[in-house]
Amino acid sequence: MNTKNDGTAGDVAAARSDTNEENGVENGWLVNVRGQYETVDATTPASGTATLHENFDFEGTGYVASPYFGQTWGGTNRNKRLIGLHKTKFTTELKAGYTVTPYTKGTYSISSVQSPTQATLTSSWTAATFKNVEFQIGNVPASGTISYPDTSKQDVYGSWPPNPTKFTTELKDGYTIQCTGSSCGGDNVRIKHIYNDQHLYVDPRFTTSFAEKAFHIVLGPRGTGLVSGTMGSTRVEGSDPCRTANNEACYENTRFLTELRVNDQIAINSNTSGTTIQTRTVDSISDDAHLQLKEPLSSMLHTTSKFKIKTFHAAPYTYARVASVA
DSSP states (O other): OOBOTTSSBOOTTSOOOTTOOOOOOOTTOEEEETTEEEEEEEEETTTTEEEESSOOOEEOSSOEEOTTTTOOTTOTTGGGEEEEOOOOOHHHHOOTTOEEEETTTOOEEEEEEEETTEEEESSOOOSOOEEEEOEEEEOEEEEEEEEEOOTTSOEEEEOOTTSOOOHHHHOOTTOEEEESSSOOSOSSOBEEEEEETTEEEESSOOSSOEEEEEEEEEEOOBOSSOEEEOTTOOEEEEOOTTOGGGTOOOOOOOOHHHHOOTTOEEEEESSTTOOOEEEEEEEEEEETTEEEESSOOSSOOOTTBOEEEOOOOSOOOEEEOOOOOO
């Protein structure tokens, strides 16, 4: 709270005047950050700091949820995962013949896609009814052909034009692949490292050698948003933070990458009424919809949970002086 007009450090101990460029603040003044005003309670000239009457609270964009709360498969930090609610993109991410694999619910084939949030399976859900679960997409055809000449190694080679493989853009570490039409041997052949568009490394490996085989992604990218399904139904329902047709409040997708930093504190509503608040510290941010907390959540979050940001960094600010009475 102690800055000159040119952005350099100022001196709050200096007397203020019309000719003094120091931009320090004084007790009783108001400080405005992102449209919020708080009163200055005290200033400390030695450290160039000011103490506000109350902390700033900034509303985070969108809803957050904890679909992995109480789960242990796939990692010990599941209760530390916070998921931002995003609208699903079925019309761009899914096609007939692709598969969807909701977390721990099995794999199902897509029959048709009706909208960004509605799709139909070729067979009914056999898993118990579930709501708002993350999912992976599979059975996706990949470009080109692959060859595996040496079963003592783990190197897979792609093809060149006119039918080239596109390993760097179509595949990622962790995807599983298999030959299309006939098995190339081996289960859950997983990509461990991609060197370039024509060379990748797998672990576990294929069990037989082969040359120039068409291939597909068995289990690949995480789909955008969350899905819900009812046992015995073929309907796939996607998430949408702006479901106005259901008379729900309309919010944007979360923006973790632009609104948060590691070590930021956030206060999360644990339920729809907002009567229980969990304050946690951000440990890492993967993307706009995924982050990990330093401390585990203490209870499940609804998909209508909101959050407030308790910290800010190098933010522009304005101030308002106390009016003097003539």
